[in-house]
Amino acid sequence: MRVSLYVHNEKFHILGTWFAATCSVGMIYNPTIHIVDDDRAVLDSMALLLKTEGFKVRTYESAGTFLETIRQNDCGCVVTDVRMPEISGLDLLAALKKQRVFMPVIVMTAHGDIPLAVAAMRQGAVDFFEKPFDGDFLLAAIRSALRRENPPDAGTGVIRERLATLSKREQEVLAGLLKGQPNKLIAHELGISARTVEVHRANVMTKMRAGSLSELVKMALAVQRDDSRASNHNIITSL
Numbered sequence: 370m371r372v373s374l375y376v377h378n379e380k381f382h383i384l385g386t387w388f389a390a391t392c393s394v395g396m397i398y399n400p401t402i403h404i405v406d407d408d409r410a411v412l413d414s415m416a417l418l419l420k421t422e423g424f425k426v427r428t429y430e431s432a433g434t435f436l437e438t439i440r441q442n443d444c445g446c447v448v449t450d451v452r453m454p455e456i457s458g459l460d461l462l463a464a465l466k467k468q469r470v471f472m473p474v475i476v477m478t479a480h481g482d483i484p485l486a487v488a489a490m491r492q493g494a495v496d497f498f499e500k501p502f503d504g505d506f507l508l509a510a511i512r513s514a515l516r517r518e519n520p521p522d523a524g525t526g527v528i529r530e531r532l533a534t535l536s537k538r539e540q541e542v543l544a545g546l547l548k549g550q551p552n553k554l555i556a557h558e559l560g561i562s563a564r565t566v567e568v569h570r571a572n573v574m575t576k577m578r579a580g581s582l583s584e585l586v587k588m589a590l591a592v593q594r595d596d597s598r599a600s601n602h603n604i605i606t607s608l
Contacts, residue, residue: 400515401425401445405435405461406477407453411500415448418504419511432456436464446514447474448507451485451497459485462492473514477502483549487586497583506581525595528588531577539576542569546582547589 402424404415412428419426425445429435432449433456447465451458458476465474476489476497486497496510535543538559545555545566552570556563579585 399425401427401443402511403427403429403435403439403445403447403472405429405432405447405449405453405458407431407450411450411477415502415507418507422508424511432458432461432464436461436468439465439468439470441469443470443472445472446511447472448511449474449476451476451478451482451489459489459492462489462494466493475510475514483546483582483586485549486583487547487549487590490586490590497586499582525591528577528592531588532592534576535573536569539569539573542566543573543585543589546570546573547586 402419404412404419404426406412406415406428407430409430412430416426416428429438432453435447435449436456447461449458449461456464462474465471473495474489474493476486476494478486478497478499482499486494489497495514498506498510532540538561541559542555545558550558552563552566556566559566573579574585577585577588579588
């Protein structure tokens, strides 16, 4: 299953790079930020922020409406909620691939929806952030997505070295975080206090040199993809 997810993600990345080249002029001079959320208040607040920063913005109260209006050669970035009625953010990612629309997608999640965010990134989303969102983080994520840039890649070897510095308890807390578990649930399962979980969580972020939870997830996915690639290679060479 991991191999399949890895292949799909790579396919999205390659096609996305091709798409960036075909509409680079539009992306540089007049990119459109497409915001998809069933909460009108969220749409209005995000649109105001982005327009103030000079972005062209279009808002949609459903993924269905967005899919009806988007075209293959449209340029820009999609910011979508992951939990929506009828068509979810994950379904939207799949539909965009099917329609061969390869704009970068950033997903928004409510607190505790980390498993969905991880699933979205495996399907090709370039980033995610939790609501309520930080304006500066949102702007940085969008600008990075429009330029198809990622934070400097430490490489899976370096990531593994950082993982090796984590204590057993920190590894357990990290596993809980990647499952989307809140601190209280992690604390209950490990038999420690929520405050202790917070301390371990801070240590994990520091040792992994992750500036945000999304960066931490990206690191974990990079290692998983590397493991899947190695496993696939071993299967092939053993035939």
